[in-house]
Amino acid sequence: MDLNEILRKEIDDLKEKGLYRTLKVIEETQYPVARIDGKELILFSSNDYLGLAGHPEMIKSSVEATKRFRTGAGSSRLLSGTIELSRILEKRIAEFKGCEEGIVFSTGYMTNLGVITSLAGKDDAAIIDKLNHASIIDGCKLSGAQLRAYPHKDMKKLEEILSSSMNFRRRLIITDGVFSMDGDIAPLKDIVQLADKYGAIVIVDDAHGTGVLGKTGRGILEHFEMKGDSIIQMGTFSKALGSLGGYVVGSHTLIDLLRNKARQFIYTTALPPGVLAASIAAIEVIEREPEQRSLLWSNTERFREGLKKSGFNTMESSTPIIPILTGDEEKTMRLSNGLYEEGIYAPGIRPPTVPHGMGRVRFSVTALHTEEHLKKAQGALEKVGRELGII
Protein backbone atom coordinates (compact mmCIF):
# COMPACT_ATOMS: atom_id res chain seq x y z
CA MET A 1 0.00 0.00 0.00
CA ASP A 2 1.42 3.40 -0.83
CA LEU A 3 1.42 6.31 1.61
CA ASN A 4 -1.22 8.38 -0.18
CA GLU A 5 -3.59 5.45 -0.22
CA ILE A 6 -3.28 5.09 3.55
CA LEU A 7 -3.82 8.80 4.10
CA ARG A 8 -6.74 8.92 1.63
CA LYS A 9 -8.52 6.34 3.76
CA GLU A 10 -8.40 8.66 6.75
CA ILE A 11 -9.74 11.53 4.68
CA ASP A 12 -12.55 9.37 3.27
CA ASP A 13 -13.43 8.41 6.81
CA LEU A 14 -13.73 12.09 7.80
CA LYS A 15 -15.90 12.74 4.73
CA GLU A 16 -18.18 9.85 5.63
CA LYS A 17 -18.66 11.26 9.13
CA GLY A 18 -19.39 14.75 7.77
CA LEU A 19 -16.26 16.06 9.48
CA TYR A 20 -14.19 16.90 6.41
CA ARG A 21 -12.95 20.50 6.35
CA THR A 22 -11.87 22.71 3.50
CA LEU A 23 -10.19 26.10 3.47
CA LYS A 24 -12.09 29.00 2.01
CA VAL A 25 -9.99 31.66 0.33
CA ILE A 26 -11.25 35.07 1.30
CA GLU A 27 -10.65 38.13 -0.82
CA GLU A 28 -11.48 41.22 1.15
CA THR A 29 -13.35 44.03 -0.46
CA GLN A 30 -14.72 46.42 2.14
CA TYR A 31 -14.26 44.65 5.46
CA PRO A 32 -16.40 43.01 6.93
CA VAL A 33 -17.69 42.35 3.42
CA ALA A 34 -15.55 39.95 1.40
CA ARG A 35 -15.53 37.91 -1.77
CA ILE A 36 -15.29 34.14 -1.53
CA ASP A 37 -15.24 32.21 -4.82
CA GLY A 38 -16.48 35.33 -6.57
CA LYS A 39 -19.44 35.74 -4.19
CA GLU A 40 -19.97 38.79 -1.95
CA LEU A 41 -20.51 37.86 1.69
CA ILE A 42 -20.85 39.63 5.01
CA LEU A 43 -18.33 38.00 7.34
CA PHE A 44 -19.37 36.92 10.83
CA SER A 45 -16.30 34.79 11.31
CA SER A 46 -13.61 37.20 12.48
CA ASN A 47 -12.29 37.79 15.99
CA ASP A 48 -11.25 41.32 15.04
CA TYR A 49 -14.01 42.52 17.37
CA LEU A 50 -13.10 46.20 17.35
CA GLY A 51 -11.99 46.38 13.73
CA LEU A 52 -8.50 47.34 14.86
CA ALA A 53 -6.75 45.24 12.19
CA GLY A 54 -7.68 47.96 9.73
CA HIS A 55 -7.15 50.93 12.06
CA PRO A 56 -4.99 53.60 10.33
CA GLU A 57 -2.80 54.04 13.39
CA MET A 58 -2.06 50.32 13.67
CA ILE A 59 -1.18 50.12 9.99
CA LYS A 60 1.02 53.21 10.20
CA SER A 61 2.91 51.93 13.27
CA SER A 62 3.39 48.54 11.68
CA VAL A 63 4.71 49.93 8.39
CA GLU A 64 7.04 52.38 10.12
CA ALA A 65 8.48 49.68 12.38
CA THR A 66 8.98 47.37 9.42
CA LYS A 67 10.85 50.05 7.49
CA ARG A 68 12.98 50.93 10.47
CA PHE A 69 13.70 47.50 11.94
CA ARG A 70 13.23 45.13 8.93
CA THR A 71 10.62 42.42 8.34
CA GLY A 72 11.99 39.62 10.53
CA ALA A 73 13.42 39.48 14.04
CA GLY A 74 16.09 37.09 12.76
CA SER A 75 16.55 34.98 15.87
CA SER A 76 15.11 33.87 19.19
CA ARG A 77 15.13 36.46 21.93
CA LEU A 78 17.57 34.96 24.38
CA LEU A 79 20.12 34.12 21.73
CA SER A 80 20.67 37.29 19.73
CA GLY A 81 19.28 39.93 22.03
CA THR A 82 15.78 41.20 22.32
CA ILE A 83 14.66 44.03 20.11
CA GLU A 84 13.36 46.93 22.12
CA LEU A 85 9.83 46.66 20.73
CA SER A 86 9.39 43.28 22.44
CA ARG A 87 10.22 44.81 25.80
CA ILE A 88 8.01 47.85 25.21
CA LEU A 89 5.09 45.58 24.36
CA GLU A 90 5.70 43.45 27.46
CA LYS A 91 5.67 46.52 29.66
CA ARG A 92 2.60 47.98 27.97
CA ILE A 93 0.52 44.81 28.21
CA ALA A 94 1.49 44.36 31.88
CA GLU A 95 0.47 47.94 32.62
CA PHE A 96 -2.77 47.55 30.66
CA LYS A 97 -3.63 44.46 32.71
CA GLY A 98 -2.54 46.03 35.99
CA CYS A 99 0.29 43.52 36.56
CA GLU A 100 3.96 43.82 37.45
CA GLU A 101 5.43 42.17 34.41
CA GLY A 102 4.65 40.54 31.07
CA ILE A 103 6.13 38.10 28.56
CA VAL A 104 5.26 37.87 24.88
CA PHE A 105 5.12 34.66 22.82
CA SER A 106 4.65 34.13 19.07
CA THR A 107 0.99 33.06 19.34
CA GLY A 108 -1.67 32.47 21.98
CA TYR A 109 -1.44 28.77 21.24
CA MET A 110 2.26 28.70 22.08
CA THR A 111 1.60 30.82 25.17
CA ASN A 112 -0.72 28.22 26.65
CA LEU A 113 1.77 25.47 25.90
CA GLY A 114 4.54 27.55 27.47
CA VAL A 115 2.81 28.64 30.66
CA ILE A 116 1.26 25.27 31.43
CA THR A 117 4.39 23.19 30.78
CA SER A 118 6.44 25.63 32.86
CA LEU A 119 4.17 25.33 35.88
CA ALA A 120 2.97 21.73 35.75
CA GLY A 121 4.72 18.39 35.49
CA LYS A 122 4.04 14.75 36.15
CA ASP A 123 3.52 15.25 39.89
CA ASP A 124 0.78 17.82 39.36
CA ALA A 125 -2.92 17.88 38.54
CA ALA A 126 -4.12 20.03 35.63
CA ILE A 127 -7.80 20.69 36.21
CA ILE A 128 -9.75 22.07 33.27
CA ASP A 129 -13.23 22.98 32.13
CA LYS A 130 -14.35 20.44 29.51
CA LEU A 131 -14.92 23.21 26.95
CA ASN A 132 -11.49 24.79 27.24
CA HIS A 133 -9.64 25.80 24.10
CA ALA A 134 -7.55 23.13 22.34
CA SER A 135 -4.31 24.96 23.17
CA ILE A 136 -4.98 24.51 26.90
CA ILE A 137 -5.67 20.82 26.47
CA ASP A 138 -2.54 20.39 24.35
CA GLY A 139 -0.48 22.29 26.95
CA CYS A 140 -1.75 19.99 29.70
CA LYS A 141 -0.97 16.87 27.68
CA LEU A 142 2.52 18.12 26.86
CA SER A 143 3.18 18.92 30.53
CA GLY A 144 2.67 15.32 31.58
CA ALA A 145 0.40 16.44 34.44
CA GLN A 146 -2.57 14.33 35.39
CA LEU A 147 -5.48 15.79 33.41
CA ARG A 148 -8.82 16.15 35.18
CA ALA A 149 -11.80 17.80 33.47
CA TYR A 150 -15.01 19.08 35.01
CA PRO A 151 -18.29 19.54 33.10
CA HIS A 152 -18.69 23.05 31.71
CA LYS A 153 -18.75 25.62 34.58
CA ASP A 154 -19.73 22.89 37.09
CA MET A 155 -18.33 24.27 40.36
CA LYS A 156 -19.54 21.35 42.45
CA LYS A 157 -17.58 18.94 40.31
CA LEU A 158 -14.56 21.25 40.37
CA GLU A 159 -14.61 21.15 44.16
CA GLU A 160 -14.83 17.36 44.15
CA ILE A 161 -11.82 17.15 41.85
CA LEU A 162 -9.87 19.62 43.97
CA SER A 163 -10.58 17.82 47.22
CA SER A 164 -9.48 14.51 45.73
CA SER A 165 -6.30 16.02 44.29
CA MET A 166 -4.59 17.03 47.53
CA ASN A 167 -1.93 14.36 47.10
CA PHE A 168 -0.52 16.14 44.05
CA ARG A 169 2.40 18.54 44.34
CA ARG A 170 0.39 21.31 42.67
CA ARG A 171 -3.15 21.81 41.49
CA LEU A 172 -3.56 24.06 38.45
CA ILE A 173 -7.02 25.18 37.42
CA ILE A 174 -7.02 26.42 33.86
CA THR A 175 -10.05 28.01 32.27
CA ASP A 176 -11.09 30.05 29.28
CA GLY A 177 -12.40 33.45 30.38
CA VAL A 178 -14.86 33.68 27.50
CA PHE A 179 -15.55 30.24 26.00
CA SER A 180 -14.76 30.50 22.32
CA MET A 181 -17.50 28.22 20.99
CA ASP A 182 -20.27 29.07 23.48
CA GLY A 183 -19.69 32.78 24.09
CA ASP A 184 -20.38 32.48 27.82
CA ILE A 185 -18.13 33.65 30.64
CA ALA A 186 -16.35 31.48 33.24
CA PRO A 187 -17.48 31.93 36.87
CA LEU A 188 -14.03 33.22 37.75
CA LYS A 189 -14.90 34.48 41.24
CA ASP A 190 -16.14 31.04 42.27
CA ILE A 191 -13.14 29.36 40.68
CA VAL A 192 -10.72 31.61 42.57
CA GLN A 193 -12.58 31.05 45.83
CA LEU A 194 -12.26 27.28 45.41
CA ALA A 195 -8.63 27.64 44.39
CA ASP A 196 -7.90 29.55 47.60
CA LYS A 197 -9.66 26.93 49.68
CA TYR A 198 -7.66 24.05 48.16
CA GLY A 199 -4.38 25.82 47.50
CA ALA A 200 -4.59 25.74 43.71
CA ILE A 201 -3.07 27.99 41.04
CA VAL A 202 -5.50 29.64 38.60
CA ILE A 203 -4.65 30.40 34.97
CA VAL A 204 -7.28 32.27 32.98
CA ASP A 205 -7.20 32.49 29.19
CA ASP A 206 -8.47 35.97 28.31
CA ALA A 207 -8.17 35.53 24.52
CA HIS A 208 -11.72 36.70 23.79
CA GLY A 209 -12.02 39.02 26.80
CA THR A 210 -9.12 41.40 26.26
CA GLY A 211 -10.32 44.57 24.56
CA VAL A 212 -13.91 43.37 24.88
CA LEU A 213 -14.87 42.81 28.53
CA GLY A 214 -14.80 45.32 31.36
CA LYS A 215 -15.52 49.02 31.50
CA THR A 216 -12.23 49.93 29.82
CA GLY A 217 -11.69 46.71 27.87
CA ARG A 218 -9.08 45.27 30.20
CA GLY A 219 -10.73 41.87 30.16
CA ILE A 220 -12.35 39.35 32.46
CA LEU A 221 -10.84 40.58 35.72
CA GLU A 222 -12.18 44.05 35.12
CA HIS A 223 -15.53 42.54 34.15
CA PHE A 224 -15.80 40.89 37.58
CA GLU A 225 -14.01 43.78 39.33
CA MET A 226 -11.39 41.36 40.61
CA LYS A 227 -7.74 41.96 41.51
CA GLY A 228 -5.19 40.00 39.56
CA ASP A 229 -2.50 39.38 42.17
CA SER A 230 -3.14 35.68 42.62
CA ILE A 231 -4.35 34.87 39.10
CA ILE A 232 -2.15 34.10 36.12
CA GLN A 233 -3.57 35.78 33.05
CA MET A 234 -2.72 34.89 29.48
CA GLY A 235 -4.19 36.15 26.26
CA THR A 236 -3.56 36.91 22.63
CA PHE A 237 -2.96 39.96 20.47
CA SER A 238 -4.64 38.19 17.56
CA LYS A 239 -8.28 38.85 18.40
CA ALA A 240 -9.65 42.21 19.58
CA LEU A 241 -6.12 43.65 19.33
CA GLY A 242 -6.03 42.94 15.60
CA SER A 243 -2.41 41.74 15.52
CA LEU A 244 -0.56 38.53 16.38
CA GLY A 245 1.17 37.04 19.41
CA GLY A 246 0.34 35.82 22.89
CA TYR A 247 1.20 37.04 26.37
CA VAL A 248 1.27 36.15 30.04
CA VAL A 249 1.07 38.84 32.73
CA GLY A 250 1.68 38.45 36.45
CA SER A 251 4.40 38.93 39.04
CA HIS A 252 8.10 39.53 38.27
CA THR A 253 8.84 36.10 39.69
CA LEU A 254 6.33 34.30 37.47
CA ILE A 255 7.58 35.99 34.30
CA ASP A 256 11.20 35.38 35.28
CA LEU A 257 10.46 31.68 35.60
CA LEU A 258 8.67 31.58 32.24
CA ARG A 259 11.60 33.27 30.50
CA ASN A 260 13.85 30.57 31.89
CA LYS A 261 11.63 27.55 31.44
CA ALA A 262 9.14 27.96 28.59
CA ARG A 263 10.57 26.12 25.59
CA GLN A 264 7.95 27.82 23.39
CA PHE A 265 9.63 31.10 24.31
CA ILE A 266 13.25 29.95 24.20
CA TYR A 267 13.38 27.88 21.02
CA THR A 268 11.53 30.01 18.53
CA THR A 269 12.13 33.21 16.62
CA ALA A 270 10.84 36.45 18.11
CA LEU A 271 7.84 38.19 16.57
CA PRO A 272 8.64 40.56 13.69
CA PRO A 273 8.92 44.30 14.46
CA GLY A 274 5.87 45.25 12.40
CA VAL A 275 3.68 42.89 14.41
CA LEU A 276 5.06 44.09 17.76
CA ALA A 277 4.47 47.71 16.79
CA ALA A 278 0.88 46.95 15.76
CA SER A 279 0.20 45.31 19.13
CA ILE A 280 1.64 48.30 21.00
CA ALA A 281 -0.54 50.65 18.91
CA ALA A 282 -3.61 48.46 19.60
CA ILE A 283 -3.29 48.92 23.36
CA GLU A 284 -3.04 52.68 22.87
CA VAL A 285 -6.08 52.77 20.57
CA ILE A 286 -8.16 50.70 23.01
CA GLU A 287 -7.27 53.08 25.83
CA ARG A 288 -7.96 56.19 23.78
CA GLU A 289 -11.03 55.20 21.74
CA PRO A 290 -13.73 53.51 23.85
CA GLU A 291 -16.29 54.17 21.10
CA GLN A 292 -15.40 50.99 19.17
CA ARG A 293 -16.17 48.93 22.26
CA SER A 294 -19.51 50.70 22.78
CA LEU A 295 -20.42 49.96 19.17
CA LEU A 296 -19.38 46.33 19.55
CA TRP A 297 -21.65 45.89 22.55
CA SER A 298 -24.66 47.69 21.10
CA ASN A 299 -24.36 45.56 17.93
CA THR A 300 -24.00 42.42 20.02
CA GLU A 301 -27.04 43.07 22.23
CA ARG A 302 -29.24 44.10 19.33
CA PHE A 303 -28.33 41.06 17.25
CA ARG A 304 -28.69 38.55 20.08
CA GLU A 305 -32.05 39.96 21.18
CA GLY A 306 -33.33 39.73 17.60
CA LEU A 307 -32.27 36.10 17.30
CA LYS A 308 -33.86 35.16 20.61
CA LYS A 309 -37.12 36.82 19.58
CA SER A 310 -37.12 34.74 16.39
CA GLY A 311 -36.80 31.60 18.49
CA PHE A 312 -33.15 30.66 17.98
CA ASN A 313 -31.23 28.97 20.77
CA THR A 314 -28.19 31.17 21.42
CA MET A 315 -27.16 29.01 24.39
CA GLU A 316 -25.73 30.99 27.32
CA SER A 317 -23.92 33.52 25.18
CA SER A 318 -23.37 36.88 26.85
CA THR A 319 -20.52 38.13 24.65
CA PRO A 320 -20.04 39.01 20.94
CA ILE A 321 -19.61 35.26 20.27
CA ILE A 322 -23.15 34.13 19.49
CA PRO A 323 -23.70 30.45 18.72
CA ILE A 324 -26.90 29.19 17.16
CA LEU A 325 -27.43 25.67 18.38
CA THR A 326 -28.43 23.27 15.60
CA GLY A 327 -27.57 19.92 17.17
CA ASP A 328 -26.55 17.31 14.63
CA GLU A 329 -23.64 17.82 12.27
CA GLU A 330 -25.68 17.68 9.10
CA LYS A 331 -28.09 20.40 10.17
CA THR A 332 -25.17 22.54 11.25
CA MET A 333 -23.63 22.43 7.81
CA ARG A 334 -26.98 22.91 6.06
CA LEU A 335 -27.63 26.07 8.06
CA SER A 336 -24.12 27.40 7.43
CA ASN A 337 -24.34 26.59 3.70
CA GLY A 338 -27.84 28.06 3.44
CA LEU A 339 -26.63 31.29 5.00
CA TYR A 340 -23.71 31.29 2.58
CA GLU A 341 -26.17 31.20 -0.33
CA GLU A 342 -27.89 34.22 1.23
CA GLY A 343 -24.60 36.16 1.41
CA ILE A 344 -23.82 35.56 5.08
CA TYR A 345 -20.62 33.86 6.15
CA ALA A 346 -20.86 32.20 9.57
CA PRO A 347 -18.96 28.95 10.07
CA GLY A 348 -20.56 25.70 11.11
CA ILE A 349 -18.82 24.29 14.18
CA ARG A 350 -18.68 20.51 14.45
CA PRO A 351 -16.95 17.85 16.52
CA PRO A 352 -14.20 17.55 17.57
CA THR A 353 -14.32 21.31 18.18
CA VAL A 354 -17.60 20.88 20.09
CA PRO A 355 -19.16 17.73 21.63
CA HIS A 356 -21.29 15.42 19.46
CA GLY A 357 -24.88 16.59 19.12
CA MET A 358 -23.85 20.15 20.02
CA GLY A 359 -23.17 21.42 16.50
CA ARG A 360 -23.78 25.09 15.95
CA VAL A 361 -23.31 27.97 13.59
CA ARG A 362 -21.19 30.61 15.23
CA PHE A 363 -21.59 34.33 14.71
CA SER A 364 -18.91 36.75 15.84
CA VAL A 365 -20.29 40.27 15.94
CA THR A 366 -17.89 43.18 15.52
CA ALA A 367 -17.94 46.97 15.83
CA LEU A 368 -17.70 47.20 12.04
CA HIS A 369 -21.02 45.50 11.31
CA THR A 370 -23.60 48.07 10.27
CA GLU A 371 -27.29 47.98 11.13
CA GLU A 372 -27.90 46.82 7.57
CA HIS A 373 -25.42 43.92 7.90
CA LEU A 374 -27.10 42.74 11.07
CA LYS A 375 -30.59 43.03 9.57
CA LYS A 376 -29.53 41.06 6.54
CA ALA A 377 -28.06 38.31 8.72
CA GLN A 378 -31.20 38.17 10.85
CA GLY A 379 -33.39 37.91 7.74
CA ALA A 380 -31.26 35.15 6.22
CA LEU A 381 -31.24 33.22 9.47
CA GLU A 382 -35.02 33.37 9.74
CA LYS A 383 -35.45 32.21 6.15
CA VAL A 384 -33.01 29.29 6.30
CA GLY A 385 -33.86 28.48 9.92
CA ARG A 386 -37.52 27.99 8.99
CA GLU A 387 -36.66 25.86 5.97
CA LEU A 388 -34.61 23.58 8.18
CA GLY A 389 -37.14 23.50 11.00
CA ILE A 390 -34.68 25.05 13.47
CA ILE A 391 -37.23 27.73 14.42
Ligand SMILES: *Cc1c(COP(=O)(O)O)cnc(C)c1O
Ligand atom coordinates in the same frame (compact mmCIF):
# COMPACT_ATOMS: atom_id res chain seq x y z
C1 LIG B 1 -7.70 31.89 19.77
C2 LIG B 1 -7.46 31.33 21.10
C3 LIG B 1 -6.18 30.95 21.51
C4 LIG B 1 -5.01 30.96 20.56
O1 LIG B 1 -4.59 32.23 20.24
P1 LIG B 1 -3.75 32.48 18.90
O2 LIG B 1 -3.05 33.76 19.15
O3 LIG B 1 -4.73 32.54 17.78
O4 LIG B 1 -2.80 31.33 18.75
C5 LIG B 1 -6.01 30.52 22.80
N1 LIG B 1 -7.06 30.43 23.65
C6 LIG B 1 -8.30 30.77 23.28
C7 LIG B 1 -9.42 30.66 24.27
C8 LIG B 1 -8.55 31.22 22.00
O5 LIG B 1 -9.79 31.53 21.61
